[in-house]
Amino acid sequence: MGKLLGAICMPHVMFPPDGVEEAAERVFAGMMEIRRIVERLNPTLIVMAAGDHFNNFDLAVQIPIGVVVADEMTSLADAGLPSQVFPGHREFAEGFVRFASKHDFEIVQIEEVRPDHGIAFPKTVVDPAGHIPIVPVYLNAVIPVPPSPARCHRLGQVLKGYVEDCRPADEKVLVIGTGGLSHWLRVPGEGRIAEDFDSHVIAALIDGDSARIAALPSEEIIAASGNGGLEIISWLFAAAAAEGGFGRKVFYEPIPAWVTGMGAIELLHLSDPD
């Protein structure tokens, strides 16, 4: 059986530090702490859940859930990031899609994609040398009918089963969920940050109670944390995959100038990763 090292949930962008220098530096320090965590864990593969920001998938074809099966992918140069080539893992990805098909998930396989900052920023944080293969799992929160929190959570459990039942013993998988936390983007209420809801989500996930958040309807999460807040479906996927892991908050900074509650957690299985 393969080894699930655990999960990290983290934002997928930062904004200029102007006027919020100290908070921005704390967030950046948190990102570097995550980099050190991943370096210590030394995964052989990263499964990264994120939403696309209408750079690959938009209203023309609305894909709720997709997995990138490509051997490699070249990221989009967006949010200030340069374009980068990331190695994929076709055999893992195709196997996961087939495994999931036996567990009530028909997942879109993606051969051609230019991952935007939703993948490229966290990948750069956790793997600056760019050597660790990555399997992106697209959970597209911004389409009119997004995958439900419960469905994303269940898919994380399916991933856990796939790694533990079907993968080789020398494979060490880290799951990363990116996005959030609360933010209202280009809608009435833009600028609000729901600190209480963010704290509630963080507490539930690090306490091993992600199912409680996953039981909420999408509409309720959006009402409580903004249209951007639904990005926590990627956190729920990651948390479900890491079920039983030891949870810890890495950082939380509500930054009004960034109109976002910026947070990160780890959910790790504590045995020696090597």
Added chain:
Amino acid sequence: MTVAPYYIHRMIQAIHRDPEACAAFASDPAPYYARYGLDQRQIALLEDASVASMTELGVHPNLQMKYLRMRTPRPAAGESALPGPLDAYLDRLLEKRNG
């Protein structure tokens, strides 16, 4: 919640995917508004571009972001990074990759 007619979203998506169209739109959007059949009220709301106007028109928030960028002339994307929100952190972020 109002949802804009698909032809408005289609216009934004089509222009966003095409760097040449982006440049042309930034310099003169009128031909695009005509091609996609927008009426004067819809054009006025788009041109205002406030959250209130966009909400009244029903433009998807992510496509609002695309539209706002399309209105500003900028170099073609290519493979080099364009200015973006991560600029202030890039040197430290990419340290190990470059080093």
